[in-house]
């Protein structure tokens with residue numbers, strides 16, 4: 001396909017003042033991105049249309065490999081389990097599974113999706129507060145690890161396993177004080193008040209349950225590594241207690257997800273790339289928390305990690321077109337894009353980085369970026385320095401790989417294509433754009449309402 005010719009822009013010589021702020025106290029936009037891996041963005045937009053989600057296979061694999069290498073150099077037994085809810089497009093899960101990750105799911109739908117992709121039960125971790133009896137039966141039969149969230153689920157499991165006369169592999173989710181407030185205590189059994197130990201005692205005396213692990217997930221976008229050290233230390237203390245009190249050895253401890261990606265929160269002044277902890281920082285904290293307990297080498301548990309956003313965010317891009325410019329009543333410039341917050345849920349809490357694909361001169365202006373929904377809340381960035389970008393030209397929104405392609409809403413517009421730039425340099429569609437026919441196939445108009 002023929003690619004669109006770039007618009008001519010008169011050349012200028014501009015004095016570079018790196019690091020200087022402009023009169024609005026913001027650094028001018030200094031980067032432009034015209035390729036994703038080695039593929040021209042103009043080619044992507046003309047071949048697949050806009051808006052368009054683009055995933056880099058190379059980045060997915062390099063993030064996962066880096067994380068695994070960093071943890072494995074600090075601890076002997078490490079296993080990642082891909083957090084489906086972060087991005088459960090089949091192609092993305094497949095990349096992580098090819099890299100050796102298990103599946104971490106939080107609903108029957110996600111469980112079935114993992115099975116459909118070929119994940120065997122013994123590589124599925126089943127989390128979440130809502131597991132139906134049918135879902136529990138599937139998981140027991142498949143030998144999946146069921147992470148119990150509350151006592152009612154524990155009682156259901158006792159009932160189901162007795163009926164099935166089969167043993168369930170179970171772990172408990174533990175919540176605890178790690179120095180971050182408000183505490184995430186709505187999931188799992190509390191550590192400090194003894195609830196977690198109570199749940200363990202009940203499992204140990206049940207006929208058809210085998211306690212195989214302990215799990216916690218202390219929060220998401222966690223900037224504090226010391227919170228992980230505390231969590232690892234408390235979970236390992238409990239692990240040690242199970243060995244000493246019940247002469248029972250567990251297979252693993254699972255520290256959940258929560259590592260921050262390189263997105264900047266609205267409330268952060270500094271750019272995230274300079275302040276979020278690295279995988280090394282998180283790995284040092286977690287493994288130190290485990291080693292604190294002085295277990296013998298033979299007693300060390302497998303360490304499972306359910307990292308989501310930190311692995312996938314930077315591999316995701318949104319390519320979008322400028323559809324209009326406006327002046328707001330206070331004189332500020334507004335730019336309207338052909339995408340909206342229904343596709344970019346994360347713009348509610350992140351200041352997503354947005355870059356042009358070509359140089360438009362050195363003059364930038366403080367701009368508000370709005371989406372194309374007829375809704376006042378459709379603000380993608382409020383306050384970003386942008387050069388004047390002509391209508392019809394392309395902008396790239398960065399670090400959108402996590403949660404957008406699962407929390408996106410079909411609202412006002414249909415959802416667009418998602419493509420993957422493959423390591424080989426080719427481009428593959430990994431999710432087609434929705435069509436009116438696809439969207440209306442579940443709708444039924446009662447006979448009496450049909451227009452005659």
Ligand SMILES: Cc1ncc(COP(=O)(O)O)c(C=O)c1O
Nearest residue numbers: 083217220257258306307308309
């Ligand atoms: C149980 C569990 N594990 C893993 C994750 C992934 O978290 P993150 O994307 O913050 O790494 C989540 C997300 O909230 C979760 O609830």
